[in-house]
Amino acid sequence: MTVRSTTASQQVTPGQPPRRDSVHITPLVRLVATVVVPVYRLLGRTKFEGLENLPRTGAFVVTPNHTSEMDAMTVAMPLYQFGVNPTFLAKDSLFKVPVLGTILRRTAQVPVHRGTADSVKALSAAQKHVAGGGSVIIYPEGTLTRDPELWPMHGFPGAARLALAMEIPVIPVGHWGDEQILGRGPDPQRKRWFRPWPRKTVRVKFGPPVDLSRWAPSSAELDSLPGEQRLASIPQGKTVAATNAIMDAITELVAELRGEQPPQGRWDRRRAERR
Incomplete structure (x- = not known):
C-alpha cells in the first residue's frame, strides 16, 4: 500500500x-465561487496555511474540525484555490429535493446513506467517487462540536475506513475564527448567532497526511477483493484506532491556530463529558 505513508511534498515553484x-x-462551483468568495472576505480576513501538504495528483480525504455552520465555505475556499472541486458528503435524501438535488449533482457532491446502520453501504457512493480520482471532504465528528470550548470531539470511522480501503491519504485540517462570525451559544437550545462586525480573522491550516500505515492492509490483500468488499474488509478496531490518529492530528492543528493546549480527553456527545 503505497499511499499510506504518502507525503505531499511535490515540488512547488518558489513564490x-x-x-x-x-x-x-x-x-x-466556479459560478458559486464568484459570489461566495467576495462575500466571505467581507466577513473575514482569510489566511490559508499548509496547502503544500495537499497531493498534486490522485484522490485524498480531507478531514476538518467542525465548529460553525459556515465552515464548509471556510474549508472549500482554499481547496478551490488549490484546484480541487470541494466535494462534501450530503444526505442522500437531499438529492431527491427539486432544484437542490440538481445543484448537488452539478457541483459533484456525494450522497451518503445515513439512514442505514451499515457504514459500508453508507460510504458506497464516496468509494466510487474516490475510485474515479475524486477527493472528498468528511467531517469525522459528524456534526458541530458539542465541546463547551469548541475542541474537536470523538470521531466516527468513515473517513478512516474509506482511506484504508482505497489506499488514499488523509489530510487533516484545523480552522479557527469562523465560529466568531456564525456560531451557537452554550445554552441547551444552542441558539445561533451571527456577528459580522468587526471583521474577524479566519485561519485554515492543512497538515501533512496522517500516517495510518500500522492499520493498513497490504495492497495485495486489497487487490484480491472486489471493489464492494474493500470497505467491509477493514476491521472495526483498526478503523477506530486510525480515527483516533486522525482526530489527534486535527486537534494538534487547532491547538496551533488557537495558541492553546487542548484539554485531556475528547468530548463524547453521548455522555456529555470528556473522556
Whole structure:
C-alpha cells in the first residue's frame, strides 16, 4: 500500500501558490465561487496555511474540525484555490429535493446513506467517487462540536475506513475564527448567532497526511477483493484506532491556530463529558 505513508511534498515553484496538476472544477462551483468568495472576505480576513501538504495528483480525504455552520465555505475556499472541486458528503435524501438535488449533482457532491446502520453501504457512493480520482471532504465528528470550548470531539470511522480501503491519504485540517462570525451559544437550545462586525480573522491550516500505515492492509490483500468488499474488509478496531490518529492530528492543528493546549480527553456527545 503505497499511499499510506504518502507525503505531499511535490515540488512547488518558489513564490507561486501550490496548485493541483489536473484541475477539474465544475462550472457551477466556479459560478458559486464568484459570489461566495467576495462575500466571505467581507466577513473575514482569510489566511490559508499548509496547502503544500495537499497531493498534486490522485484522490485524498480531507478531514476538518467542525465548529460553525459556515465552515464548509471556510474549508472549500482554499481547496478551490488549490484546484480541487470541494466535494462534501450530503444526505442522500437531499438529492431527491427539486432544484437542490440538481445543484448537488452539478457541483459533484456525494450522497451518503445515513439512514442505514451499515457504514459500508453508507460510504458506497464516496468509494466510487474516490475510485474515479475524486477527493472528498468528511467531517469525522459528524456534526458541530458539542465541546463547551469548541475542541474537536470523538470521531466516527468513515473517513478512516474509506482511506484504508482505497489506499488514499488523509489530510487533516484545523480552522479557527469562523465560529466568531456564525456560531451557537452554550445554552441547551444552542441558539445561533451571527456577528459580522468587526471583521474577524479566519485561519485554515492543512497538515501533512496522517500516517495510518500500522492499520493498513497490504495492497495485495486489497487487490484480491472486489471493489464492494474493500470497505467491509477493514476491521472495526483498526478503523477506530486510525480515527483516533486522525482526530489527534486535527486537534494538534487547532491547538496551533488557537495558541492553546487542548484539554485531556475528547468530548463524547453521548455522555456529555470528556473522556
